[in-house]
Every structure is written in C-alpha cells, then in structure tokens.
Amino acid sequence: MTNGMSFDGARVVPVVVLDEVETAVPLARTLLDAGLDAIEVTLRTPSAVDAIARIARDVPDILVGAGSLRTPAQIRAVCDSGARFGVSPGATPALLEAAEDAGLRFVPGAQTASEMLALLEAGFVLQKFFPAELAGGAAFLRAAAAPLPEVRFMPTGGITPGNAGSYLALDNVAAVGGSWLTPRDLLAARDFEAIGRLARDAARIAV
C-alpha cells in the first residue's frame, strides 16, 4: 500500500477539534504512542491555540500543526504558539503571504485543477484536497496525476478506515487526514484507551 511518500514521516494525520485544552497533551501522547507522528489541531474552538502551545511544549516528538486556518492573524497566532505546520481548507493571497512572512510550513487547500495550478505557481507542491470524498475522492486524485504530476496531496474530508487505503495507494498522496481518529465524544469522555485503539488501527493502515 505504501508509495514511499509521507508528510514528514506521517501517512495519517489526525484532524482534531479540541473542546478542552486539558485533553491536548494526553491526546498527543496517546497518538504518538500508537505510532502516529503528527497532529493537526483545528482552529474551530477557543482552546485550539493554547492546545497547540501545550503540545509543542510537552510532547515535542509529535509534529504539531494548526488546521482550519482562515486568517493571517490566525497564522501569526499559531506560529507564536509553536505550530510547526499549518493547513487551510482553501487559499487566499493574504493567507499565502502571511504563511511566508511567518515562515510557517503551509498546506493550502485546493479542489480544482485551476486552484491546484495557482498554488503550484506560488510554490506550494503539497496541497490539501478538501472535502476529498465530496470533491471526487481518490478517483479524482488519480486522474489529476496525469496533467498535474508535480502536485502532492493531503486529502481530508470523509476519509475513513475503509477508504484511507485507496488514497494512500496513490503516488501523488503524501498523507491522509481525518477526524475519525479523535471523535468528539471520546475526547469529552477522556477515553484515551479507545482513541489509542483507533490510532493504532490507523497506524496499521498507513504502513
């Protein structure tokens, strides 16, 4: 299944919505122990920036990044908190400029060939493909490989243990991302054993 590519070693990137900042560090340790090397904390909750800072400080071995970035101010805030990469569902000139100014490793989102080409022109070889399943799924990315051979993708949106393998088998997919590993109810219950099981299963998909 592996095609030799990854996002800094990661093939599956948990996309996390963290309601409680206290869960950040035990969650990151659980994911790392399960064999997952990266975590994307989405800026969809007030605790996200603080959560990134705690993970960066207390679990330095996991590659911590920020997701759902929508404004230049968010990019500056997550850089200050120690995020080592940033992801956005899309891309605007202001976001691309802010990421460059901040020196943030940035994975902007694209859905169409024109958006992908524009990002490639701007120097972004690795692009998020979102929402992957609704936007054409693995079949779209397979088709995109012929006219856009340079682009590498991190698909998210609708990825499950059942379909992750079909993406990871593609030569132009570096890693898949998704929230299935860290369900909000398990996080609320602080059920790190159950999350660990999901993460170990995901780590197996990724090899």
Ligand code: 3PG
């Ligand atoms: C993302 O921001 O990448 C998505 O919300 C993840 O999609 P999923 O919840 O369908 O995994």
